[in-house]
Amino acid sequence: MLRxxxxxxxxxxxxxxxxxxxxxxxxxxxxxxxAAEMLGMSxxxxxxxxxxxxxxxxxxxxxxxxxxxGGLLHADLGRSVLLNQSVMGAILERLPVTLxxxxxxxxxxxxxxxxxxxxxxxxxxxxxDQATMGTALVGLSLPDFWLGLVLIWVVGVKLGWLxxxxxxxxxxxxxxxxxxxxxxxGTLALTQLGPxxxxxxxxxxxxxxxxxxRTARAKGLTERRVYARHVLAASLVPILTVVGIGxxxxxxxxxxxxxxxxxxxxxxxxxxxxxxxxWPVLQGGLLMTAIVFLLxxxxxDLLYLWADPRLRRK
Numbered sequence: 001m002l003r004x005x006x007x008x009x010x011x012x013x014x015x016x017x018x019x020x021x022x023x024x025x026x027x028x029x030x031x032x033x034x035a036a037e038m039l040g041m042s043x044x045x046x047x048x049x050x051x052x053x054x055x056x057x058x059x060x061x062x063x064x065x066x067x068x069x070g071g072l073l074h075a076d077l078g079r080s081v082l083l084n085q086s087v088m089g090a091i092l093e094r095l096p097v098t099l100x101x102x103x104x105x106x107x108x109x110x111x112x113x114x115x116x117x118x119x120x121x122x123x124x125x126x127x128x129d130q131a132t133m134g135t136a137l138v139g140l141s142l143p144d145f146w147l148g149l150v151l152i153w154v155v156g157v158k159l160g161w162l163x164x165x166x167x168x169x170x171x172x173x174x175x176x177x178x179x180x181x182x183x184x185x186g187t188l189a190l191t192q193l194g195p196x197x198x199x200x201x202x203x204x205x206x207x208x209x210x211x212x213x214r215t216a217r218a219k220g221l222t223e224r225r226v227y228a229r230h231v232l233a234a235s236l237v238p239i240l241t242v243v244g245i246g247x248x249x250x251x252x253x254x255x256x257x258x259x260x261x262x263x264x265x266x267x268x269x270x271x272x273x274x275x276x277x278x279w280p281v282l283q284g285g286l287l288m289t290a291i292v293f294l295l296x297x298x299x300x301d302l303l304y305l306w307a308d309p310r311l312r313r314k
Contacts, residue, residue, distance in 0.1 A: 109188075133198065240300050
């Protein structure tokens with residue numbers, strides 16, 4: 001297991017290098033000037049030039065990149081002048097919001113999607129199969145921002161069941177945290193439900209005709225117990241694969257959902273950085289998101305060993 005972790009971490013190094021280059025290159029392609037944005041419309045060209053020099057924005061791109069990589073070697077992502085704090089501090093302050101949003105949404109998608117997929121597989125070709133897969137496909141087809149606005153209007157405004165925005169920290173009030181997160185997480189979960197349910201159905205159908213499943217049926221086990229215990233256990237590897245991919249999609253979906261529900265997460269921070277031309281925050285946010293996604297992929301690889309004992313002998 002330690003060898004697997006070491007190999008995955010080594011493989012992640014070139015990926016992070018490429019992502020860091022892309023993150024830095026984006027700041028050169030996006031139009032706008034951070035110095036002019038900070039000073040406002042009343043600033044003179046001399047004022048803008050002086051601030052550009054103070055921020056190092058007048059340096060050649062390669063020199064700016066060298067400075068940024070030098071900071072990365074010391075875990076320093078730079079400083080946001082507009083936020084008046086370090087980029088690392090700003091990201092770590094908002095990262096729990098984004099991680100809880102992605103984690104809760106994916107948990108909801110699995111709690112609903114996996115049973116739906118098993119139900120569809122057990123009723124393959126019947127109306128139950130078509131209805132469950134059709135429902136999952138509808139959720140996958142709906143735009144998450146539109147779905148979020150509809151849920152805000154129906155659940156939050158018309159029915160008044162849940163708050164329509166804002167965030168309550170988990171440590172401060174667990175019930176308040178759940179109330180503030182259930183709508184945004186549910187919105188993301190509906191878009192993740194389809195892939196989880198369809199992969200579960202496909203994997204369950206693939207293993208349902210194997211010898212050990214027929215043996216379980218021959219022992220007199222009910223069909224529900226056969227699927228819940230044996231078919232699900234044999235289908236975990238492909239399900240874990242789609243769950244790992246779904247976490248990455250949930251992180252990208254957080255960019256929109258955090259805006260819709262006014263959540264103070266990394267996604268909203270990155271969008272604000274683009275609008276304000278706050279390049280250090282944009283670079284750090286993209287890099288930190290990539291690191292989180294790579295760590296989740298490493299966790300999925302380790303879960304493969306738990307789900308399939310045959311992989312431990314390789």
